[in-house]
Amino acid sequence: MKWIVFSDSHGNLDYMKKAVEQEKPDCILHLGDVSRDAERLQDRYPTIPVEMVRGNCDGSWGEAPEEKELSFLGRKLWMCHGHAYHVKLSVGLLLSEARSRGAAVVLFGHTHEPLCFREGPLWVLNPGTCSGYPQATCGVIEERGGELYCRTLVIR
Numbered sequence: 001m002k003w004i005v006f007s008d009s010h011g012n013l014d015y016m017k018k019a020v021e022q023e024k025p026d027c028i029l030h031l032g033d034v035s036r037d038a039e040r041l042q043d044r045y046p047t048i049p050v051e052m053v054r055g056n057c058d059g060s061w062g063e064a065p066e067e068k069e070l071s072f073l074g075r076k077l078w079m080c081h082g083h084a085y086h087v088k089l090s091v092g093l094l095l096s097e098a099r100s101r102g103a104a105v106v107l108f109g110h111t112h113e114p115l116c117f118r119e120g121p122l123w124v125l126n127p128g129t130c131s132g133y134p135q136a137t138c139g140v141i142e143e144r145g146g147e148l149y150c151r152t153l154v155i156r
Contacts, residue, residue, distance in 0.1 A: 003072065005139035006038070007031035007081070007109025008055070008129035015136035015155045016041055020048070023140060023153075031109035031127070032081035033057040035064045055081035055109065073143055075104035082108030082126070091115075091124065098122060104148065105141060114139070114152035123150045130155060 004025035006016050011034055020028065020041070028048055030038035032055025039062075042050040054064045067080040078101050085094040087110050098106035105123040114128030114137040127139030136155040141148065 001026050001073065002140060002142040003027040003029055005029045005031065005107055005125060005127040005141065006130045007127050008033045008112055008131055009037040010034055010057070010129070010131040011037060012131045012136075013037055013040055013044075015130045015132055016138070017044065018136075019130070019138045019153070019155045020045060022155075025140075027051065029070075029079060029107065031055065031079055031107055032064070033109065035062055038064075051079070053079050053081055056083040069101070069103075072105065072141060073146075073148060075148060076102055077105040077107065077141070078103040079107040082110035087111055087126075095119065095122065095124065098124075105150065107139070116150050116152045118150075123148065125150045125152070127152060 002025045028050045030052040035052045035058045038052040052064045053068050070077045107125050112129040115126040125139045128137035130136050141150050
């Protein structure tokens, strides 16, 4: 099982399409800015489920919530854009909230900088920006041998 994670697309679908074609994910996640791009991606790949949250540039329009919890291999995955947790200053508040929720993975965007690390049992993943500036990146969550792994990827 493989899920691909995008954030901060800001109207650019080209890199997201390249990444989906390359990685062939089972599910697509979009962390906001611009969540409408996730809807357009869903129209292009109707057989791949798409989950999304709103970012600070999305305002209050649309159906997407500001935060969402999902299950990946029976583990809790928490997704948000990150601006409400002041992630441009520090990820401390975000990690504290993720731990209080019992999350195995926390996904956030907003900074446009890819980040992936594990702190104890918690995976922390920021896919960066798939808009192409300064470079197009995304995140990947996958199962290998019953274990959960996260990574970032430069989209070419």
